[in-house]
Amino acid sequence: MSDYLIGLGNNDSKTRKKADEDFVTFWADQAKNLHWFERWHDILQWDPPFGRWFVGGKINASYNALDVIVQKNPAKTALLWEGKDGESRVITYHDLWIEVNKFSNVLKSLGVQKGDRITIYLPMVPELLVSMLACARIGAIHSVIFSGFSAKSIKDRVEDSGSKIVITADGGFRRGNVIKLKETVDEAISGLDFVQNVVVLERAKIPIIMSSKDKKWSDLMKYASPDCEPEKLESTHPLYILYTSGTTGKPKGVLHGTGGYLTHLYSTFKWIFDIRDSDVYFCTADIGWVTGHSYVVYGPLLHGATQVMYEGAPDFPTHARMWEIIQKYKVTIFYTTPTALRMFMKFGDGIPNSYDLSSLRLLGTVGEPINPEVWKWYYDVIGKKKCPIVDTWWQTETGGAMITAVPGLETIHLRPGSATRPIPGVDIAVVDEAGNEVAPETKGYLVVRKPWPGMLLTLWNDDEKYKLAYWSKYKTSYYSGDYSIKDKDGYLWMLGRADDVLKVAGHRLGTAELESGFVSHKSVAESAVCGIPHDVKGEAIIAFVVLRDGYSGSETLKNEIILHIRNVIGPIASPEQLYFVTRLPKTRSGKIMRRLLKAIAKGDEIGDISTLENEAAVSEVQIAFEEVKQSIKKNYTK
Numbered sequence: 001m002s003d004y005l006i007g008l009g010n011n012d013s014k015t016r017k018k019a020d021e022d023f024v025t026f027w028a029d030q031a032k033n034l035h036w037f038e039r040w041h042d043i044l045q046w047d048p049p050f051g052r053w054f055v056g057g058k059i060n061a062s063y064n065a066l067d068v069i070v071q072k073n074p075a076k077t078a079l080l081w082e083g084k085d086g087e088s089r090v091i092t093y094h095d096l097w098i099e100v101n102k103f104s105n106v107l108k109s110l111g112v113q114k115g116d117r118i119t120i121y122l123p124m125v126p127e128l129l130v131s132m133l134a135c136a137r138i139g140a141i142h143s144v145i146f147s148g149f150s151a152k153s154i155k156d157r158v159e160d161s162g163s164k165i166v167i168t169a170d171g172g173f174r175r176g177n178v179i180k181l182k183e184t185v186d187e188a189i190s191g192l193d194f195v196q197n198v199v200v201l202e203r204a205k206i207p208i209i210m211s212s213k214d215k216k217w218s219d220l221m222k223y224a225s226p227d228c229e230p231e232k233l234e235s236t237h238p239l240y241i242l243y244t245s246g247t248t249g250k251p252k253g254v255l256h257g258t259g260g261y262l263t264h265l266y267s268t269f270k271w272i273f274d275i276r277d278s279d280v281y282f283c284t285a286d287i288g289w290v291t292g293h294s295y296v297v298y299g300p301l302l303h304g305a306t307q308v309m310y311e312g313a314p315d316f317p318t319h320a321r322m323w324e325i326i327q328k329y330k331v332t333i334f335y336t337t338p339t340a341l342r343m344f345m346k347f348g349d350g351i352p353n354s355y356d357l358s359s360l361r362l363l364g365t366v367g368e369p370i371n372p373e374v375w376k377w378y379y380d381v382i383g384k385k386k387c388p389i390v391d392t393w394w395q396t397e398t399g400g401a402m403i404t405a406v407p408g409l410e411t412i413h414l415r416p417g418s419a420t421r422p423i424p425g426v427d428i429a430v431v432d433e434a435g436n437e438v439a440p441e442t443k444g445y446l447v448v449r450k451p452w453p454g455m456l457l458t459l460w461n462d463d464e465k466y467k468l469a470y471w472s473k474y475k476t477s478y479y480s481g482d483y484s485i486k487d488k489d490g491y492l493w494m495l496g497r498a499d500d501v502l503k504v505a506g507h508r509l510g511t512a513e514l515e516s517g518f519v520s521h522k523s524v525a526e527s528a529v530c531g532i533p534h535d536v537k538g539e540a541i542i543a544f545v546v547l548r549d550g551y552s553g554s555e556t557l558k559n560e561i562i563l564h565i566r567n568v569i570g571p572i573a574s575p576e577q578l579y580f581v582t583r584l585p586k587t588r589s590g591k592i593m594r595r596l597l598k599a600i601a602k603g604d605e606i607g608d609i610s611t612l613e614n615e616a617a618v619s620e621v622q623i624a625f626e627e628v629k630q631s632i633k634k635n636y637t638k
């Protein structure tokens, strides 16, 4: 493992020790890094399953993300915005502060008050951040919806949150096409009379139909005053609602607070990325997902970081787009997803190798388990064997990272495929059905045993569902829904979703272990597995495999891959059926939707697919399903 002994020279053993001794005081010490208008009277009120942090404290997220930085260094670059086609904008903290103040006044002029919900449906443009921070400044609750969603998905979310304002753009761009966002919003809110206004940013400059509800961004901003006092909000005041990816079912409206959430982000952003003044940070997540909220918007801004914000798709117009951006802006920290990495890897090493990536010093991943094979590729080809990789495990519900290496704090031996250990101040365990911690090297369910500052307040308007989803399997621990294993050194290995665990001949197999087994074959770019009932084995494995560029599916290759999986995992992992497909069904956040494959394999209804990839991909994916279905049928009737 010495190949991956990576630290950044930081060795702060005191922090972890303090956290272990008294996690409550520990988090209060971290909270002191933020600006509070008034100090809290209770660090934590824990009324299970409801945790409230820094109660009595008065704080404002936009004040911490902007004013605090502007007072020290107004000319610091906040955003290096890269448009889809090479257009760029440089925005300083002072610029951003002015825009946010102005837009806060715009919202007020539209009658927005503390506690009102505002839906934001914008592409990856700086005005998306401006809108969010303006809501935060006046105490409105933002609900950001990924700009690839359909009218139906928007309608559900606007209705659920009861938003009185929707902020959108005339259009956005996707792979060279204009997406008519305003038109989609019109369809979504028709009949929703409680929506009072739609603010329209002129991004694509396409003709749109304006109704009496609609206001143009530029008109509203023209005379807005650049001075808006931030509201002194309760620490527990809701900052935002965000719907989960919907990988496992219907998206849930996760509600986050302010003081605890910001404390979690301030701390983890520093520990994980060891952020320095000179860094150029680039997180590829869309702000429509929690990674964007936490590690594009709040985390980096709280630290006055400079970051690249990119409007377009990672592989458009060329497969080199990411490497081009890293070279152009001399990015030092790059944070992306295993899905994106598997795609880059599929395109071949020649592309990244022809760019200067020498500015990079730290790499990160989030969203799914990273296959060891892909980890090594990232480490060798992108990081040139000199950049630590932080594999960060967390969820929309946890607010910020929970399990990850923290090179900003301590040196650690990295192990490809393991997210390593929990961050200081959180108590994570792997337990059995009864809730007892399992022995090392034994598989079980990942739980959080103590409240943590970034934890969700509840599910929007649904305390009962909150209790049911996270606190009913185990009464005193938060149930993450993930399956995991802790090795004898305390490293955690994520094995996939607990609901997706396969039970083959008495063995429990996580989807991630199986899929990583497939991906470790030289021809395989991506894989997804699911189980179908089997008379003898209990469950049989069905594998879907996407090949790397340059390979084509054949009976010989199929047998070779099956032999490979038997060798690396064991005969138990032998799939009943293996299908070559050109793409896998994924959520718009880039995660494989195994429940769809399972449904198709079993011939069940496919259920809620509103969070499947972007508009154009939905039909492609459905065709792929049909192909899979057909081939399964063929096989069944053989």
Ligand code: ATP
Residues within 6 Å of the ligand: 244, 245, 246, 247, 248, 249, 250, 251, 252, 289, 290, 365, 366, 367, 368, 369, 370, 391, 392, 393, 394, 395, 396, 397, 419, 480, 481, 482, 494, 496, 497, 589, 591
């Ligand atoms: P839904 O809850 O609606 O099914 P979702 O769980 O996909 O959607 P997110 O909150 O975006 O929505 O994703 C969190 C999940 O992503 C985790 O529960 C875990 O399964 C997976 N995940 C995130 N980061 C990692 C990681 N580093 N390693 C392994 N799995 C990860």
Ligand code: MG
Residues within 6 Å of the ligand: 244, 248, 395, 481
């Ligand atoms: Mg989830």
